Amino acid sequence: MAPRRKKIYEGKAKILYEGPEPGTLVQYFKDDATAFNAQKRDVIEGKGVLNNRLSEYFMTGLANIGVPTHFIRRINMREQLIRQVEIIPLEVIVRNFAAGSISKRLGMEEGTPLPRPIVEYSYKNDALGDPLVPEEYIVAFGWANQQDLDDIVALALRVNDFLSGVFYGVGIKLVDFKIEIGRIWDGDYMRLVVADEISPDSCRLWDVKTGQKLDKDVFRRDLGSLTDAYTEVARRLGVMPTNTTTMKPTLIN
Numbered sequence: 001m002a003p004r005r006k007k008i009y010e011g012k013a014k015i016l017y018e019g020p021e022p023g024t025l026v027q028y029f030k031d032d033a034t035a036f037n038a039q040k041r042d043v044i045e046g047k048g049v050l051n052n053r054l055s056e057y058f059m060t061g062l063a064n065i066g067v068p069t070h071f072i073r074r075i076n077m078r079e080q081l082i083r084q085v086e087i088i089p090l091e092v093i094v095r096n097f098a099a100g101s102i103s104k105r106l107g108m109e110e111g112t113p114l115p116r117p118i119v120e121y122s123y124k125n126d127a128l129g130d131p132l133v134p135e136e137y138i139v140a141f142g143w144a145n146q147q148d149l150d151d152i153v154a155l156a157l158r159v160n161d162f163l164s165g166v167f168y169g170v171g172i173k174l175v176d177f178k179i180e181i182g183r184i185w186d187g188d189y190m191r192l193v194v195a196d197e198i199s200p201d202s203c204r205l206w207d208v209k210t211g212q213k214l215d216k217d218v219f220r221r222d223l224g225s226l227t228d229a230y231t232e233v234a235r236r237l238g239v240m241p242t243n244t245t246t247m248k249p250t251l252i253n
C-alpha cells in the first residue's frame with residue numbers, strides 16, 4: 001500500500017493532510033453531516049463531492065473579483081489544494097434576513113429582511129457550542145485586533161455581495177452564511193484571506209419563488225434529501241452536471 005499522507009487535522013466535515021509543498025495543505029471533503037454541535041449526525045452520500053466543487057466555484061469567483069482566499073486548485077472529486085493559513089478562531093456570520101439563532105434570540109420571524117447586513121462572530125469552540133462573542137472579547141483575548149476586525153468586516157461584506165449576486169442570478173436568496181478567515185504570513189507582513197469552505201453546509205439558501213430550503217437546514221430540520229438540495233444548487237450554478245451518488249457520467253442535454 002502507498003504510504004498514507006500525514007493527517008494534520010480532522011474536523012466534522014473535512015480532513016486536512018500535509019500538502020505537496022511547504023505552506024500547502026490538501027483539504028478532503030467527507031460525506032459526514034453534523035448539526036446541533038454534532039448531536040445529530042449522518043453520512044450523506046455525495047455531499048463531500050458536491051461541497052468540494054461548490055467551494056471551488058465560489059473561491060475561484062472570489063479570487064476573480066480580487067478577494068483573497070486560501071484556495072489554490074481542485075485536485076480530484078473530494079480534494080483541493082489550499083494555502084496553509086493560521087485560522088482565526090472565529091466563525092464570521094453575515095445575515096441578510098433573519099433565520100436560525102438570530103430569529104430565536106430576538107423573536108424575529110424567519111425571512112424578515114434586516115435593515116442592513118449584520119456581521120457577527122462566534123468563538124470556534126465545540127465544547128462551548130461556538131458562543132456568540134462581541135468584538136470587545138475578540139480584541140481583549142487577542143484573537144484579532146481592531147484593524148483585523150475592520151478588514152474582516154470589509155472582506156465579509158464583499159463575500160456577501162458577491163455570493164448574494166451569484167445566488168440571486170440562479171433564483172436563490174442568500175439568507176445568511178458563515179466564513180472563516182485565515183492569516184498568511186509573508187515575512188513580517190500578514191494578509192487575511194477567506195479560508196475553510198463556502199458551501200450549502202455553511203449558508204442558508206432559499207428558493208426565491210417558493211422559499212424551498214436548499215441548504216443544511218434540510219438535514220437539521222429533516223426536510224428531505226440533502227443530496228437532492230445540494231445537487232439542485234450545483235445544477236443551477238452549472239457546477240456539476242453529473243450524478244454524484246453513483247459517480248457514473250450522465251448525458252447532458
Ligand code: UDP
Pocket residue numbers: 091093099100101102130176177178201202203204216
Ligand atoms: N453556521 C455554520 N457553522 C456553525 C454555525 C453557523 O456554518 O457552526 C452557518 C449556518 O449554516 C447559517 C449561518 O451560519 O447559514 C448562521 O447560523 P445561525 O447563527 O443562525 O446558527 P444555527 O441556527 O445554524 O445554529
